[in-house]
Amino acid sequence: MIKKTLNVNGIDRVLIIDQESLLSDVLRKQLQLTGTKVGCGTGQCGACSVIVDGKLVRSCVTKMKRIPDLAKITTxxxxxxxxxxxxxxxxxxxxxxxxxxFCTPGFVVSTKLLLEQNPHPTREEVRDWFQKHRNACRCTGYLMIVxxxxxxxKGLLAISSG
Ligand code: FES
Ligand code: FES
Structure with a gap:
């Protein structure tokens, strides 16, 4: 077990963790941040996506040894x-x-990073992003998500220009 400080949603959290434990378990069980969902548990569905130091990460397959001290995590x-x-x-x-x-938290987190990196995506770029990051939805057929x-x-654009 080691001591690690993580900045989670803007707050520094000092944790005692097992380096072999999964980020999803640390978020859900140690920090009680259960909005992050675990579906497949094998990196295939994106439900567990969170942002770590500006990158989208599937927390169910990310061990704590890969999360640096003072990492900035957004759930x-x-x-x-x-x-x-x-x-x-x-x-x-x-x-x-x-x-x-069930997939929605992962899609929302993924969309947040997409729009930070590309504020005016085409529909095709949105689909490509979700495919690349393996965000999967069994219910909606993706059209409504896009x-x-x-x-x-558009809404974020209005906020930033207004
Ligand atoms: S729960 Fe992590 S990718 Fe499916
Ligand atoms: S899995 Fe996406 S809404 Fe049900």
Whole structure:
């Protein structure tokens, strides 16, 4: 066990961790951040995606030894809250891009990074991003998710220019 400090959603958290443990377990069990979902547990579905130092990471297959001390981690809890939804979350709701909702935290986290890196993506770029990062949804058929991302991009643009 070693001591590691992680900046999680803007707050420094000092943790005693096993370097072999999974980031998803540390987030969900040690930090009680259960918004990060674990579906496949094998890196195939993207439900467990979080942002670590500006990169999208599938936390179910990421051991703590690969997370550097003082890493900056963003989970779904750091993006919006039930009383203060992020524009991406509002766009997902408005477009019906949520059915069972299990994949949604991973898609929202993934969309956050996509729009930071590419504020005006084409529909094709959105699809490519989700494919590259293995975000999978069994319910919606993706059309409404892509609609939501396009809408979110417009909303964020309005916020940044307004
Ligand atoms: S739960 Fe991590 S990729 Fe599926
Ligand atoms: S909404 Fe059910 S898996 Fe995506």
């Amino acid at each position: 779904i809890e750091g993006i919006g809250s039930p009383l203060n939804l992020h524009p991406i979350q509002k766009a997902f709701i408005k477009n019906g891009a949520i059915q069972c909702g 609609d939501a991302v396009m809408d979110a991009a």
